[in-house]
């Protein structure tokens with residue numbers, strides 16, 4: 001599986017198709033092959049802890065020799081994020097304004113998009129600061145729409161910050177002229193924004209570097225996951241993020257017997273055909289439906305055996 005060679009792997013897809021399971025299995029395989037691996041869940045409704053039978057939470061937890069896991073809590077990240085903003089403006093905003101500014105920030109905390117911005121900030125921190133500590137970073141993401149917004153944020157935020165910087169530059173230039181001493185005015189806000197812009201653009205470069213970062217979508221042989229993923233792949237293409245690998249999960253096994261299952265299997269074939277047609281360009285990994293949920297390490301081990309060479313048939 002080509003994508004397994006990448007340093008950073010994002011696993012996306014519609015709700016319930018098997019993203020967390022697949023991300024855990026990819027991480028499991030990677031760690032067993034000797035890579036120091038960090039598995040990161042960005043899904044507010046996590047279940048990595050269930051699979052590894054250990055509570056994971058907001059700090060990096062060792063789950064097996066070379067495997068580490070982290071569950072990002074968006075609420076905590078938002079709190080930390082707002083705290084960080086408050087700290088960074090302490091010396092910038094006049095004390096008489098502070099109360100009002102804090103009030104505004106506290107309102108911002110519960111506004112739509114705040115969780116995502118904070119999550120995104122954390123994601124960037126992990127990509128920039130943990131890359132050197134691990135051979136592989138595997139991101140288990142929340143259902144499709146969320147992933148796309150998250151991955152398109154560098155571009156959107158980049159544009160937004162660019163605009164802010166230009167505005168401040170203009171104001172500062174006016175001030176300089178007004179003061180008429182030719183000295184550029186000091187502007188800590190400009191400096192803070194500039195640092196953020198540099199972090200964004202470094203993260204963006206990494207996300208866009210196809211040698212470094214890979215995107216995997218998980219689907220099931222059913223109509224909705226197929227159509228939703230088709231749209232998602234097109235959208236991500238527009239952001240120059242190219243999904244090259246699909247995991248087709250929960251395929252009825254060949255040896256399914258009984259009239260009911262045989263009928264289902266026949267029905268499934270039309271979706272398998274649709275997958276071949278719709279995703280002709282993507283490398284595909286086929287994983288069968290197991291008779292049980294994937295809830296422990298043994299299951300994960302079996303599951304990850306399917307990530308060998310790309311197969312054509314199950």
Ligand SMILES: Nc1ncnc2c1ncn2[C@@H]1O[C@H](COP(=O)(O)OP(=O)(O)OP(=O)(O)O)[C@@H](O)[C@H]1O
Nearest residue numbers: 015016017018019020021250288289290292293294
């Ligand atoms: N191939 C499979 N065979 C049997 N059960 C599976 C298989 N793949 C995943 N499951 C089970 O399906 C359920 C959903 O899987 P998982 O939690 O990985 O999906 P998800 O896409 O992460 O869901 P969410 O969108 O809620 O985050 C779990 O109970 C998991 O154990």
Ligand SMILES: [Mg+2]
Nearest residue numbers: 019020043047
């Ligand atoms: Mg999940």
